[in-house]
Amino acid sequence: MSQLRILVTGASGLLGSNLALQAAARYEVVGLTHQHPLPNAGFETLQADLLAPGAIAGVLDAAKPDWVVHCAALADIDACELRPELARQLNTELPGQLAQETARRNLRLAHISTDAVFDGTKAPYKETDAPNPLSVYAKTKRMAELAVKAAHPHWLIIRPNLFGWSVNGVHSLAEFFYNNLSAGKAVNGFADRLFTPLHVGFLAEIVLELLERGVHGIYHAGSRDSLSKYDFGMMIAQQFGFDEKLVRPADAESAAPRADDLRLNVSRLAQALGRGLPSAAEGVQRLYDEWHNGHRQTLQAMALAPAKG
Numbered sequence: 182m183s184q185l186r187i188l189v190t191g192a193s194g195l196l197g198s199n200l201a202l203q204a205a206a207r208y209e210v211v212g213l214t215h216q217h218p219l220p221n222a223g224f225e226t227l228q229a230d231l232l233a234p235g236a237i238a239g240v241l242d243a244a245k246p247d248w249v250v251h252c253a254a255l256a257d258i259d260a261c262e263l264r265p266e267l268a269r270q271l272n273t274e275l276p277g278q279l280a281q282e283t284a285r286r287n288l289r290l291a292h293i294s295t296d297a298v299f300d301g302t303k304a305p306y307k308e309t310d311a312p313n314p315l316s317v318y319a320k321t322k323r324m325a326e327l328a329v330k331a332a333h334p335h336w337l338i339i340r341p342n343l344f345g346w347s348v349n350g351v352h353s354l355a356e357f358f359y360n361n362l363s364a365g366k367a368v369n370g371f372a373d374r375l376f377t378p379l380h381v382g383f384l385a386e387i388v389l390e391l392l393e394r395g396v397h398g399i400y401h402a403g404s405r406d407s408l409s410k411y412d413f414g415m416m417i418a419q420q421f422g423f424d425e426k427l428v429r430p431a432d433a434e435s436a437a438p439r440a441d442d443l444r445l446n447v448s449r450l451a452q453a454l455g456r457g458l459p460s461a462a463e464g465v466q467r468l469y470d471e472w473h474n475g476h477r478q479t480l481q482a483m484a485l486a487p488a489k490g
Contacts, residue, residue: 277328301440370411377403
């Protein structure tokens with residue numbers, strides 16, 4: 182019997198790279214990238230522009246997956262405000278078309294959405310709460326949820342808030358704090374922004390477990406506790422031994438509209454998994470452990486051409 186195959190889109194991104202690495206220990210993995218190839222990935226890769234005509238079918242024909250985890254998106258919130266049409270194509274049209282094609286081929290699909298589909302007025306949010314997205318990014322991601330639901334009979338949608346090490350070293354809030362604090366630079370931590378951050382490694386494990394269990398529906402994926410972004414920065418400083426005075430409490434300012442309180446209720450996910458979710462502190466501890474055990478370097482080396490021997 183052949184080994185199960187997983188196609189991970191956005192394989193050079195924060196979740197895509199970490200999930201592909203974890204999945205490669207148990208499954209055959211094909212990581213799909215577009216503008217940022219991974220020549221030293223350690224798993225099979227493909228490079229394609231999924232917006233090109235026929236590209237989705239071509240990639241699925243080439244990868245021959247049993248499961249697809251769709252992580253690819255235009256996730257830069259300010260960039261989405263500047264290029265709303267591209268955001269719509271990448272964040273809404275593409276997931277809908279991918280859902281149609283995977284449904285037609287009877288493939289499992291996990292679509293990664295965002296906590297930003299909410300407006301921040303009624304947190305902590307349950308899956309049954311009505312979304313009210315504020316930014317172009319959030320609106321396109323919400324429309325993607327509806328498109329996936331309409332196109333795929335066994336849809337799985339996950340709304341996370343995540344942090345961790347990435348291939349390019351600048352993808353997550355944790356890296357923002359680490360990069361600045363390790364260089365002795367002062368940073369603002371938004372005391373008025375509340376969230377439920379989950380370490381990307383925990384999230385990758387959860388996505389794979391939900392697929393393994395054949396779970397359908399929508400799930401909020403975050404830590405079991407919530408905190409402000411200022412408190413999160415302080416937690417990073419304390420864990421790594423950086424100067425805590427460099428983390429300064431501030432009120433958030435943004436070009437794009439953002440919700441202030443995106444705390445998630447994760448009880449539905451905990452029930453589906455049969456266990457509680459990790460805390461934010463456990464996630465920061467894992468971040469620190471990965472700093473020591475070489476995981477961060479492994480990720481960054483994925484983008485480097487392998488040495489010629």
